[in-house]
Amino acid sequence: MSTGTWFQGHLKELSQDECLELLATKTVGRIAYSGPDGPEVVPLNFVLHNGTVLIRTSAYSALGQRLQHGVAAFQADEIDEFTQSGWSVLLRGSVEPLTDDSLPAEDARPVVWPEGQRSFHLRLTPLIITGRRLLPA
Amino acid sequence: MSTGTWFQGHLKELSQDECLELLATKTVGRIAYSGPDGPEVVPLNFVLHNGTVLIRTSAYSALGQRLQHGVAAFQADEIDEFTQSGWSVLLRGSVEPLTDDSLPAEDARPVVWPEGQRSFHLRLTPLIITGRRLLPA
Numbered sequence: 001m002s003t004g005t006w007f008q009g010h011l012k013e014l015s016q017d018e019c020l021e022l023l024a025t026k027t028v029g030r031i032a033y034s035g036p037d038g039p040e041v042v043p044l045n046f047v048l049h050n051g052t053v054l055i056r057t058s059a060y061s062a063l064g065q066r067l068q069h070g071v072a073a074f075q076a077d078e079i080d081e082f083t084q085s086g087w088s089v090l091l092r093g094s095v096e097p098l099t100d101d102s103l104p105a106e107d108a109r110p111v112v113w114p115e116g117q118r119s120f121h122l123r124l125t126p127l128i129i130t131g132r133r134l135l136p137a
Numbered sequence: 138m139s140t141g142t143w144f145q146g147h148l149k150e151l152s153q154d155e156c157l158e159l160l161a162t163k164t165v166g167r168i169a170y171s172g173p174d175g176p177e178v179v180p181l182n183f184v185l186h187n188g189t190v191l192i193r194t195s196a197y198s199a200l201g202q203r204l205q206h207g208v209a210a211f212q213a214d215e216i217d218e219f220t221q222s223g224w225s226v227l228l229r230g231s232v233e234p235l236t237d238d239s240l241p242a243e244d245a246r247p248v249v250w251p252e253g254q255r256s257f258h259l260r261l262t263p264l265i266i267t268g269r270r271l272l273p274a
Contacts (some may be wrong), residue, residue: 011251028216028223032169032176037265038208038229039169039176043216071175079165079180084250086165092175113221114148114271128174134251 009085014131019089022076022131024048027111029076031055031124033067033095040066046074047110052125053091054098056110059120067095067122074124089131095124146222151268156226159213159268161185164248166213168192168261170204170232177203183211184247189262190228191235193247196257204232204259211261226268232261 014022023029032041042063046055053074057063072095077088098121103109112118151159160166169178179200183192190211194200209232214225235258240246249255 009250009252011253027218030167030178030212030214032178034171034176039171039210040229041167041169041178041210041212041227043214043223043225073176073178075167075178077167077180081164086180088180090178092177113146115146115274116148137252 009137010135012133012135014087014089014133016129019091019129019131020048020051022078022087023089023091026076026078029053029074031063031067031072031074033070033072035062035066041075045110045112047108049104049108049123052123054104054110055122055124056112056118057120057122058116058118064120064122068097070095072124074126083136085134085136087131087133089129091124091126092128092130093124093126095122097121098123146274147272149270149272151224151226151270153266156228156266156268157185157188159215159224160226160228163213163215166190166211168200168204168209168211170207170209172199172203178212182247182249184245186241186245186260189260191241191247192259192261193249193255194257194259195253195255201257201259205234207232209261211263220273222271222273224268224270226266228261228263229265229267230261230263232259234258235260 079086211228216223
């Protein structure tokens with residue numbers, strides 16, 4: 001199998017609309033940003049809101065401290081080990097904190113799974129939306 | 138549910154050994170590196186080899202071009218939407234290309250799912266290994 005000639009699939013670029021549709025099916029994605037020791041990638045709950053990604057964290061977390069303003073990316077994927085196929089989307093853009101005034105209604109805010117106070121809302125506004133689907137061979 | 142008081146789980150830090158054991162159960166992870174438009178995160182096949190992560194790409198891909206030397210991170214996770222739990226590990230370190238001489242035996246090399254020539258092997262040697270498990274509430 002190491003020659004890679006078995007089970008080979010086809011990679012297909014996704015449109016921006018397809019990327020957002022696929023992302024909307026997920027409740028967990030991964031925020032990526034530059035930390036002092038290189039890229040950091042942290043899974044977290046999110047919601048899509050008007051084409052932006054809303055996340056919630058603690059203002060005192062590493063995430064809250066480093067991400068208040070700046071460049072970041074949000075990634076999500078779905079991978080099927082059995083058919084060796086899947087998709088992946090990547091939203092690159094800038095992050096800014098949300099003030100209480102700019103928060104959407106309660107039922108449009110992200111619900112987080114871990115316990116603890118996470119009242120700090122951040123918004124990633126994507127500038128570049130890319131994605132690929134790997135079709136089964 | 139937006140108050141976040143339901144289904145809340147406990148976050149637990151993982152030891153380095155636990156991180157590597159969990160990573161070894163996966164065949165797909167995500168490489169993260171700094172691109173010209175911010176962090177890039179790309180899922181790909183990998184194998185663990187002597188505590189390092191081996192990946193395969195094309196020397197002409199964006200990944201192959203940007204990753205030949207430098208700081209990168211490798212992330213993997215497993216997320217259970219039903220129990221709202223899971224784990225995530227992150228290996229941060231440096232990437233270098235592997236010469237033919239330094240490649241492991243055929244059966245210890247990464248097998249890639251997508252079609253196409255991917256004869257360029259890269260090794261990520263982790264300097265920092267961290268991970269967390271989110272226990273069901």
